Amino acid sequence: MGKIISIVNQKGGVGKTTTTVNLGVSLSLEGKKILIIDFDQEANATITLGIKREQVQKDIVNFLFDEKITTEHIVPTGVVNVDIICASLRISMLEQMANDIDTKELMLHNKLEEVKNNYDYILIDCPPAFGLIIDNALYASDSVIIPVECSFYAYDALTQMVNKINEIQKEKDLDIEGILLTKLDNRNTIGYKIVEQVKFMFPYNTFNTIISVSSHIQEAPMYGKSVIQFSYNSRGSKEYRELAKEILEKDDKSRK
Numbered sequence: 001m002g003k004i005i006s007i008v009n010q011k012g013g014v015g016k017t018t019t020t021v022n023l024g025v026s027l028s029l030e031g032k033k034i035l036i037i038d039f040d041q042e043a044n045a046t047i048t049l050g051i052k053r054e055q056v057q058k059d060i061v062n063f064l065f066d067e068k069i070t071t072e073h074i075v076p077t078g079v080v081n082v083d084i085i086c087a088s089l090r091i092s093m094l095e096q097m098a099n100d101i102d103t104k105e106l107m108l109h110n111k112l113e114e115v116k117n118n119y120d121y122i123l124i125d126c127p128p129a130f131g132l133i134i135d136n137a138l139y140a141s142d143s144v145i146i147p148v149e150c151s152f153y154a155y156d157a158l159t160q161m162v163n164k165i166n167e168i169q170k171e172k173d174l175d176i177e178g179i180l181l182t183k184l185d186n187r188n189t190i191g192y193k194i195v196e197q198v199k200f201m202f203p204y205n206t207f208n209t210i211i212s213v214s215s216h217i218q219e220a221p222m223y224g225k226s227v228i229q230f231s232y233n234s235r236g237s238k239e240y241r242e243l244a245k246e247i248l249e250k251d252d253k254s255r256k
């Protein structure tokens with residue numbers, strides 16, 4: 001049965017898309033079958049996985065509203081065992097389109113019931129804003145990963161995000177899979193201070209794996225690739241592959 005994980009933080013530029021794509025590819029290398037849902041109109045996950053905007057036939061909005069799900073909604077990427085439901089600019093109209101629906105925050109949850117058993121992990125790349133999209137993602141998810149950039153302003157966003165998760169937890173089960181510290185710059189002491197503070201505040205929820213600043217990570221999307229495909233032996237690739245292993249080990253333990 002597929003485990004559904006949302007990658008969330010209402011702050012932009014913290015590494016949500018980078019984490020979704022590179023974690024997805026890393027999990028696939030561990031033999032897992034992955035579905036990535038690009039739920040951000042920027043379509044950065046779609047593009048990073050080698051699919052251009054003009055190639056998108058059916059997007060996540062079609063997936064939510066069309067009666068029948070077909071192979072046009074869920075498409076293979078260039079990576080074996082990684083499928084994607086693509087994003088488009090129409091996501092910005094979702095709120096309007098869902099106006100008359102009673103349980104509009106459950107649309108994604110209901111649709112994913114049909115496909116979730118085909119995958120080991122379903123990763124949802126969320127946009128940087130609270131609203132109907134994040135609500136749909138959280139109601140559909142078993143857990144969340146919160147990427148936190150190792151910079152001063154990251155802190156306030158993390159507190160708000162955790163408050164939001166606590167709110168949802170009153171209505172349904174939703175684990176914090178982990179807080180992922182990203183973009184750590186080893187030339188900069190502020191980054192290490194943020195690491196310390198986050199680990200102090202969330203000692204049981206912070207991943208051991210930390211993602212460093214990496215030019216390879218930054219460059220890979222230009223080639224429509226994850227950093228794993230772009231530069232397998234780079235530090236960024238290694239760190240995301242470690243993250244995948246950390247998540248798999250934790251899931252193995254919780255199953256025993």
Ligand SMILES: Nc1ncnc2c1ncn2[C@@H]1O[C@H](COP(=O)(O)OP(=O)(O)O)[C@@H](O)[C@H]1O
Nearest residue numbers: 012013014015016017018183212213214217218
């Ligand atoms: N570890 C990293 N090192 C260097 N650049 C990074 C790293 N993680 C993300 N980036 C870059 O930072 C920008 C924002 O990352 P992204 O994953 O798109 O964030 P979000 O989805 O949260 O807005 C992108 O240009 C991305 O390539």
Ligand SMILES: [Mg+2]
Nearest residue numbers: 016017040044
């Ligand atoms: Mg993004």
